[in-house]
Amino acid sequence: MNVPYLDQLQGKVDHCQHLLADFDTLAFLPAQPSNEAGFRNKAKMVISGTTAQPTIGILDAEGHGVDLRNCGVIDPALRAMFPVIERFIRELKLIPYDVPKRKGELKHVILTLSDTGAIMVRWVLRTKKHFVALRSSLPQFVEQLPPGSVVSVNFLPEHKAVLEGEEEIILTRRTTLQFELNGIPMHLRPQGFFQTNTQIAAALYRQAAQWINDVNPESVWDLYSGVGGFALHSAAPGRAVYGIETSSEAVEAAKTSAASLGLEDAHFMAQDATEFALNAGWAPDAVIVNPPRRGISAELSQWLNDSDVEHIIYSSCNAQSLARDLKRLSNYTPQLARVMDMFPQTNHYEVIVKLQRSAA
Structure with a gap:
């Protein structure tokens, strides 16, 4: 760099x-x-630390969190979402997953930004323990998102080095994030691939x-x-x-x-x-x-x-x-x-x- x-x-x-x-x-x-800088439209963030002081970023070699909220390659519109994510973790009392201890619930938050300004937010949980809290808070959470955004919850019960599991529940009525590339509308579903x-x-x-x-x-x-x-x-x-x-x-x-x-x-x-x-x-x-x-x-x-x-x-x-x-x-x-x-x-x-x- x-x-x-x-x-x-x-x-x-x-x-x-x-x-x-x-x-x-x-x-x-x-x-x-x-x-x-600011070119990356996706942020795959590991959630660690504690409910009161969550870390949003990656893990070091020992499995401890390294905060990357100010990472320069991530689009500023996504970085602006990190304080919102942190606030909801605290307010909903979501428990970050501790990789070394294999305890906790919230593993990752995956954010994707469309060129329209809309954002897809995917909460990745170990179990359904926090699902009701996330679903109940949806109206307040969506108020913090741009129009056209999508929110889902993914479940990853296994302890392994992957970002998401097979089961996904979309919470919003809108199920796809729409892009508009060269005048061509393109749609991204939560588990779909799009260039970063x-x-x-x-x-x-x-x-x-x-x-x-x-x-x-x-x-x-x-x-x-x-x-x-x-x-x-x-x-x-x-x-x-x-x-x-x-x-x-x-x-x-x-x-x-x-x-x-x-x-x-x-x-x-x-x-x-x-x-x-x-x-x-x-x-x-x-x-x-x-x-x-x-x-x-x-x-x-x-x-x-x-x-x-x-x-x-x-x-x-x-x-x-x-x-x-x-x-x-x-x-x-x-x-x-x-x-x-x-x-x-x-x-x-x-x-x-x-x-x-x-x-x-």
Whole structure:
């Protein structure tokens, strides 16, 4: 964080170019910079300490709380919520979870900020002991939130290093947090995934949409589609888009967005990306992949390489797995790449690559 921002950004470009140096056909577009501070739209805060003096932040190596309420990468609108969270912990007598002792109730508070200003607040509890108190206080709590906000309670009974459990109860009538990226409404449910940097997410979707529109395919698959960002931005009259995502919550959110836009030829399914591709029985003109850090599977790489897919857009948060996958896609020529600084003040970044099937 002591490195000047432009030097940080250039270091990421250099790192990516080094990892992809074997692909001499690849040209790099100028990197997409981010705001240096206050860019993070999500705060996953561990609650520790005591009811009277709660700590909102992370845990150190011994399991003691480190307060991060003034963390510079978190959006100021989220930081403004921390005093409200603290006040309700005290007033409702919520008991923070003590990790070393494995006692207590309130484990985490997860906050997500929309570009509309609305906030999703998720209280993560060990048991239902404090649930009634949180539900009863909802009218007073919602008064402290911007319009369009969502409040839920998640239950994580196990003692393990995860942020949330499977059971979630939404307390507000509104069940999704709405974003408005590039004029496209997108919806996030409590257990759905959304990029942590809204500014760069919008730029990433614009870049992919530009490349898709340049080649103008009749059909597009968006694999690992999440809440449908790439698919929704790629939709156009006469073009069928298919979003494939394992999370049923994310798929429902994508369907909500598509319906609000009147996209009758946008289809979203909850299924494994590799399984879908191998069993579809047909191939689209273009495929967008946005996999987790491990990259796409060897089976999906092989299927793509042997398919009739003409164009691939690969959005990656791990250039090392990207380099491996590009080598597997030997029947394609990587043409353009662009580093998108999704994670300023860290060594991580997103990179998006445009590939075209090589001439026979």
